[in-house]
Amino acid sequence: MHSGVSTLNSDLSTLLIAVRKIAMDIRTGDMKRLLLLMVNAGVLLVSSQAQAQSSVTLYGLIDVGVDWESQAAKAPGQRAASGSAVRMTSLAGSLPSRWGLRGKEELGGGVNVIFDLETGFAPNSGALNNGNRLFGRAAWLGLESQYGTFRMGRQENMTYIGLLKSTVLGPALYSLAALDPYLPNSRSDNAVSYFGEFRHFVAGATYSTGRDAASAAGGATANAGAAYNPAASNCPGNVPGDPVACRQITALVGYWGQMLGLQFVYDQLRGGPGLSAGSVSYDPSMPLLLATSSAKTMRYMASGYFLLGDLSLRGGVIHRMTTTTTDYQTNIFYGGAAYMFRPDIEFEGEISRITTTDQKNANYYVMRATYLLSKRTSVYTMLGFMQNNSRASYAVGAGYHTVAGAKQTGVLVGMQQRF
Template identity: 75%
Template structure:
């Protein structure tokens, strides 16, 4: 009788295990995207007075989209509740190196709970600025994109973050709160700032300082309407400075090598953006105002607008025009076009053409992460291939 009872208990446990497994899933996914980039008037480092010449290189930061792989999981708990998680790693396809501050899961590492009243997540994750930007730009985080004007935008992720998001009949609200926005640091050779080098994906601000709850804190908030034909959204984004990760160091503004040495120093952004969907034609655009209060105050305004059109089921065309204006007159106009041919549902080839028109004080590169010289009228051409799995 005891053996029968043991067998019943074992069978029940196995059935329960099978049932639990059937309610959950884990998905392996990824993108490998790279290409060959040619740019005129390239510089070897920021601050050069004259260009070194044209440059030909394989992309490492991004092509049409950043390369990444990841795991997503979901378990149904019943009553409208789901446990979800995501681990996502960015890598450079030209070398295999890790991206996002040399972190294994630098793009995301979070666990959350879906409920009928919204979704809550905890861990490293994209914030509301990134979510809104992907709704309002046709280029996304491509090599030729708004990332060339502000490197924070494709790196708008936060460590130590709890978030909330809800979509109720197309009306959306969301917020993130981070107690330490970026715990990664990029080592530099200089003795300045404790040897930490400027890196938009590793801004040296771990936070969680006893007695200083605002050090390295970041808050973002989103409110808007995302309809099937049009949408409008408003975003607030504030990040604060504080002690750096290395002894004697301080944190950086992720937009530029500007020190945020205390919790009182901060960068605040306001974004208004939206979209229209007219059949196969999509129109997207917005305005981003940034205000940094540090040793000196600094402000920028970015205006952008673009269109995307499915010429055929396997041919997509995108174009975007943007402009940046700053308090120190480092202004530029930026023009980008992209054509994509879908070889299959998972594989595509594309070409991008970019033109950066810098003012006499500005030196924005047509390709994000690269360098040019002041007053450059720089042209870039990118040929790439992308495969999703």
């Protein structure tokens, strides 16, 4: 890396000398020598630019659809359903809408500077998602080399990375997000990370000194006006005298082969004081207050995939344990398949089940069909069915509400365009 910088400085110095000679030749009228020097200067300029190539890419996707759900409720805890609901998607359709700027600069010796700034937005209104942050999906700077990638800033943690490898639906409106809203929002503020892949063996980790520096205004007076929002759980950390407050650690080890992959993920997040006076942080899985740094939520994920031609099988299990004044545990089991029926048609399906300490159990069934109009544009439809037991009230669409014991059906029709 240092030799590349030295070579660049030497070339620039030589170029400067050449420019001075050109100016002198112009004054003396030596046109033959002037032409030769101009050619040499051009060669040096191209060589200097090649020493430190860089690029910035604008990218994104817009995904919007219309969702119909039976037995919808206006708020959690409602005893009787208000009826069916028809809504345009805001959090996600088949995928969350986003745009971003991704950059890379070659330093030499196989080392690159990289960065990513990514904004999530609601296509139905244009509002910012991810806790109302400008770059709520990503805002990091890092270095990559043959030994792995190092990043600093707000970024996806290992839980998110592991989930994308092991579910066919990803962070769709009908997905595991309906059972655990933390999963599609598993990003960390104030984080440093490392990820490396060596002959299909992978290892990575993140460490955050304050996992979530955003809060959401609302009417929850028990939390100084901060409303429950899994994308803004109100835990900025960096508290003098309490280095554990709002800390988050995630880690992943696994094998990502061309046909078979297995991985294990560990995720620990701590509680602590919130942004508002007297407020505290949330467990992003559900509205449980994590009032002190000793309160914590831990996840253990074991998952994998199997690829055979146009068929993809993915699945796993996620165990979560939240420790506050009492212990609260959940288990999510999931498995799905994706099949590329034709180069322009794909079918996907996933079955999942959640069990909890307080017997709020449910089975969840989702199917998705996608038709590619082009390489960038597609239309899709999703069908979801949530089978709650008498205690559970999980909605078929993530972020929405239903009543306890509901057998709820959802239908989503949408369109997506990538750029």
